[in-house]
Amino acid sequence: MYRKPVVSFIVSLSVFALALSLLRLFLSEETSYLWLNWNLFLALLPLLFAWLAIHFSRQFLLNKVFLFLWLFFLPNAPYLITDLIHLNTVAPRSLVWYDGVMIFSYALVGVFVWLTSTLLLEQHFHWKKWVIWLIALLTGCGIYLGRNLRFNSWDIFYRPHHIFQETLSFFEGPFIDSIFFMSLIFATFLLVCYFAMQKIFKDK
Numbered sequence: 001m002y003r004k005p006v007v008s009f010i011v012s013l014s015v016f017a018l019a020l021s022l023l024r025l026f027l028s029e030e031t032s033y034l035w036l037n038w039n040l041f042l043a044l045l046p047l048l049f050a051w052l053a054i055h056f057s058r059q060f061l062l063n064k065v066f067l068f069l070w071l072f073f074l075p076n077a078p079y080l081i082t083d084l085i086h087l088n089t090v091a092p093r094s095l096v097w098y099d100g101v102m103i104f105s106y107a108l109v110g111v112f113v114w115l116t117s118t119l120l121l122e123q124h125f126h127w128k129k130w131v132i133w134l135i136a137l138l139t140g141c142g143i144y145l146g147r148n149l150r151f152n153s154w155d156i157f158y159r160p161h162h163i164f165q166e167t168l169s170f171f172e173g174p175f176i177d178s179i180f181f182m183s184l185i186f187a188t189f190l191l192v193c194y195f196a197m198q199k200i201f202k203d204k
Contacts, residue, residue, distance in 0.1 A: 006116050010047065010109055014074075017105035024095065024102065032090045033099065036083060037108050042076040043110040050117035051200065054124050062184060068116065071135065075142025078190060080110035082147045114139065114190060115197050136190045140183030148178075 017040065021033050049070035056062040084103050087096060122132060 003116070003120060006007035006112065007047070008113050010116065012103055013109050013112070014044065017102060017109060020098075020102040020105060022123075024098065027098075028092055028095060030091075033086075033102065036080075036103070039076070039080055039083065040106055040109065042073065043080055043106075043113055044077075045073045046070050046077055046117045047113050050071075050120050053121060055123065067121075070121070072139070074117070074135070075112060075139045075146060077110040077113040078139060078186060079146050081145050082143060083105040083107065090133055106182075111190075111193065115194055119198060119201075120195060132194060133187070135193065136187035136194070139190060141179065142181045143186050144179045148182075 017153055021036055025031060046091060049066050053063055053066035053070055056066060080103075083106065084100075087099055087103065090099065118132065120134060121127070
């Protein structure tokens with residue numbers, strides 16, 4: 001089965017990214033990027049929830065709870081890609097190449113978590129292709145809401161009414177084109193990677 005090597009790769013790359021962030025602390029004596037490890041934790045949660053959804057697939061209520069949690073936290077995984085924007089602002093500039101490798105490692109973990117968890121669920125529950133397209137588009141919307149409106153996943157538990165009101169007003173505002181554009185770009189990127197990965201493992 002492909003899942004063990006891929007999960008091992010995700011774990012190994014996560015450890016590598018964490019090690020780079022700790023080494024950067026030693027090299028620069030600055031805590032600039034340590035928060036990436038919290039983002040990494042959030043990015044890994046969808047893989048856990050996907051496994052739990054499969055493990056409890058015969059228990060209707062638990063299965064639906066874990067599927068909801070998986071979908072809810074899923075944008076946190078490819079959201080790590082957007083952390084590359086900090087390369088332009090975080091000092092020292094002498095470490096910008098190092099920071100690029102480090103953030104790219106975190107982003108790569110996020111992409112593979114999205115791909116692997118979605119592929120596992122799709123194969124287990126035999127989803128149609130349109131479901132994957134919808135998930136990719138919702139992920140893109142989630143990334144936009146997190147990066148541009150600064151919503152966090154746990155805000156749904158602490159201030160759900162605020163999120164609902166902000167989202168409604170946003171869709172009536174002048175930024176509607178940007179959320180569609182950003183969501184579409186991320187969705188397309190994820191779908192290209194997803195179907196390529198799916199074909200690779202089917203050909204094996």
